[in-house]
Amino acid sequence: MTENLNLFTSTQVVIKEALEKLGYDEGMYDLLKEPLRMVEVRIPVRMDDGKVKVFKGFRGQHNDAVGPTKGGVRFHPDVTLDEVRALSMWMTLKAGIVDLPYGGGKGGIICDPREMSMNELEKLSRGYVRALSQVMGPAKDIPAPDVFTNAQIMAWMMDEYSRIDEFNSPGFITGKPIVLGGSQGRDRATAEGVTIIINEAAKKHGIDMKGARIVIQGFGNAGSFLSKFLHDAGAKVVGISDAYGALHDPDGLDIDYLLDRRDSFGTVTTLFDETITNEELLELECDILVPAAIENQITEKNAHKINAKIVVEAANGPTTSEGTRILTERGILLVPDVLASAGGVTVSYFEWVQNNMGYYWSEEEVREKMTEKMVTAFDNVYTVATTRNIDMRLAAYMIGVRKTAEASRFRGWA
Ligand code: NAD
Helix, strand or coil: CHHHHHHHHHHHHHHHHHHHHHCCCHHHHHHHCCCCEEEEEEEEEECCCCCEEEEEEEEEECCCCCCCEEEEEEEECCCCHHHHHHHHHHHHHHHHHCCCCCEEEEEEEECCHHHCCHHHHHHHHHHHHHHHCCCCECCCEEEEECCCCCHHHHHHHHHHHHHHHCCCCHHHCCCCCHHHCCCCCCCCHHHHHHHHHHHHHHHHCCCCCCCCEEEEECCCHHHHHHHHHHHHCCCEEEEEEECCEEEECCCCCCHHHHHHHCCCCCCCHHHCCCCECHHHHHCCCCCEEEECCCCCCECCCCHHHCCCCEEECCCCCCECHHHHHHHHHCCCEEECHHHHCCHHHHHHHHHHHHHHHCCCCCHHHHHHHHHHHHHHHHHHHHHHHHHHCCCHHHHHHHHHHHHHHHHHHHHCCC
């Protein structure tokens, strides 16, 4: 897909700029500009109709100088090698930003899980682990859920790895059901992390979250949890959207009512007559705008018209580089995706730590530890951005890539 190619090349551009600002030479960029390992596998699965279908899967391991690589596995018909390659690099950045002892990894299988039975999905999940077990493991590369994968799929994958390894290996994968060693709070971690980041950004702009006007694009996993957390904290969610349109109420939408009525794909606007478009939603006057749907939503075409004080990217890649430049010039604080959505990998790390210790924390302990990590990460990025007079995306990339660059240099890799 072209946009994923763009995602890959635009990630490379910012990594290069970040390394230059940190004083690294061309050799370091050469090392970090793509993953150290990209594996492509083919997985035969006997389907319910008795025929064998062969699925293509990928795993990208960007750099393991700091520690094992870590990142989700997505099941989607549009997964490509380039997408997995780019996303594995993003995971290095996220792990660096929240200071985890990991490098970045990512995986995917080209398939449509919505059209597969549970039996077929189980065989495919187990087949993926068998195909990659030599290069994955609790101390090598640790997968997690991503688009269209869930706790059940993680459980099958963990069970398959445990059979191959001949040990119970909960630390092989994160995002597991709680009874198999999953962490409290993992399912809501991303939205909670975004909420923490929104609170920190609001403080910097002197915005009181009680009564703050929020617009959220996307009402899926990320957007719906987020709207609930912000609404419960006293903010006024004045706009939400899904793929079919958007809802606007300057007095604040009834979030609990909308959550009750949304379907499992995050669709709710189709139930209403009075809707606006997603384009109009993005230009609504508000304090905080949160793109939480898809990529390339704020571009050179509409960045001039954004009417928010702060934009927090909960989705991956919602703002193009031109969009970033325009918002920054207009004095709108843009908090980048690699920082804002790092709550998921943070709690995944906590899950792995708990598995390694065999000792489990309460939801409250997990939340406290995550809050500490996210607040510190925000402060670090904000300080670099303001002291160096650069946008928060570049600042986040500088912090995100530094640990891996330094570890690689000590190891003699660059
Ligand atoms: P999801 O599939 O659950 O929901 C997506 C939402 O976006 C739905 O409401 C859908 O209707 C809407 N949408 C789809 N196409 C749209 C369009 N063209 N215009 C407007 N809205 C559209 O997905 P999600 O898990 O909520 O993820 C959303 C974004 O957040 C993605 O970029 C994802 O990578 C990112 N993200 C999610 C998580 C997570 O834990 N869920 C973690 C990190 C990043």
